[in-house]
Amino acid sequence: MLRTLRAVDFRCFSGLSLEIPAAGAVFTGDNAQGKTSILEAVCMLVRLHSPRTRRMPAMTRMGSGSGFGIAGEAWEMERRVRWQGGLDLMVDGEPREGPGTYLADGGLLVWMGNEDLDLVRGSAEGRRRYLDFIGSQIEPGYRTALARYRRALKAKNLLLKDPRPREEEIRSYEEVMIADGSLLVDSRARMVSLLSPRASASQQQVSGKDEALGLEYRPAGGADLRAAMEQARERERRQRQSFVGPHRDDLLLTVNGLSAAEFASEGQQRTVALALKLAQGEALAAARGSLPVYLIDDVFGELDPGRRNAVLHALPAHAQKWITTTHLGWLEESHGLGGMNRYTVKAGEIS
Incomplete structure (x- = not known):
């Protein structure tokens, strides 16, 4: 305290x-x-x-x-x-x-505010920040890996916009993205496993109803980041931006099997946001004691x-x-x- x-x-x-x-x-x-x-x-x-x-x-x-x-x-x-x-x-x-x-x-900290509703309604970026804030508190090396990944991603995107992309340099930055991105993906998967049962229990407790809250981690590069980058190589060179990696990950939220953003009522969405933050507190306590x-x-x-x-x-x-x-x-x-x-x-x- x-x-x-x-x-x-x-x-x-x-x-x-x-x-x-x-x-x-x-x-x-x-x-x-x-x-x-x-x-x-x-x-x-x-x-x-x-x-x-x-x-x-x-x-x-x-x-x-x-x-x-x-x-x-x-x-x-x-x-x-x-x-x-x-x-x-x-x-x-x-x-x-x-x-x-x-x-x-x-x-350890948990921040709860009315803007948390964006976790449910907003873009994937807000849900990634939610996971990043947890990861930086409980996963060794997470914050460092995230900073290195972001620097490599920025450099790669700048090279992709060059009229004559330097392929050797792009690939060197991709190696950094693969190494640090894989750590981020593994950490986020562990975090979601830690959060899921706690968020589900909090959803029922706060709503007072038998509502099933689901959390599903969706890594943009799948299980093999290197293979995903190879598959996306032609598209990325053509459109001059990076499409694969943790910067495109998402956390799918469902209530009773349906998308919380699209089908949940406003009351349910507010409860989901509260449940995510309550689950965050429990996960931090479980991980750090x-x-x-x-x-x-x-x-x-x-x-x-x-x-x-x-x-x-x-x-x-x-x-x-x-x-x-x-x-x-x-x-x-x-x-x-x-x-x-x-x-x-x-x-x-x-x-």
Whole structure:
């Protein structure tokens, strides 16, 4: 869990300092006041990841200069992230040379938000990000393999667009894609096996109905990435882009055997999104033997009482929870939030 969180020039906060009990905290306020940014700061501190942007400058407070800093006591370690054109990472006062070493002994996180509905309705890219966020927390070498694969893919695509493609160079990048892509495919297959029974059970628990949620991993290169690239070679050279590999994978979601995106009702789709995130938390705990922290952004106020209470009941009682909401009207009907600090957030100020 996190005991403290401090930030300087992050999003709308010139300064931020919080002490959080083991149970967690509830942050209340209108939209666009800074509530989500608090959870984002936690995500950056723990996983060097923002669910809102890939651009570090976007997280720097407007008009403050060229960087931001986040620090805090997390899992009994003092961790610090500073960005000023590059990342400066420290743990217990000792510098960490790169993200890999910084994340190696970091904690686990689950982010839950209304945008999770895109996991069901949106493109395959969102579902790949869902798997990537899990993989980077529980699979050794996953984050490194993903970064190498993306660099090789970018280089290959640039070469394919050349009027006179250099075949030898293309094939050298394909070798990198095959090596790292195969690791990603194997890891994603293991993750889906870990997630499937847990997501199915969560779907029934949250919906209160006998709904069968199915997860099927569909690797774009099949079981043999090298053979798939050979088969796609002529098409890729003709259309000048890469069609085969983990960057085209998908996770098929079904409810009672039918596509959740096409045939599930809005209520069912929301339940699927919740079930996927609850399953993520259980999978992380099973793989690493410790509970994740749950960052829950403006979810409970949008749920009907039945699903809200089901989700609260499904969350591990001893896990720390950071919750944002625009109002507390729903809180009187729910249980399981005892011992949590409550804060009001207004225009980047917390009381």
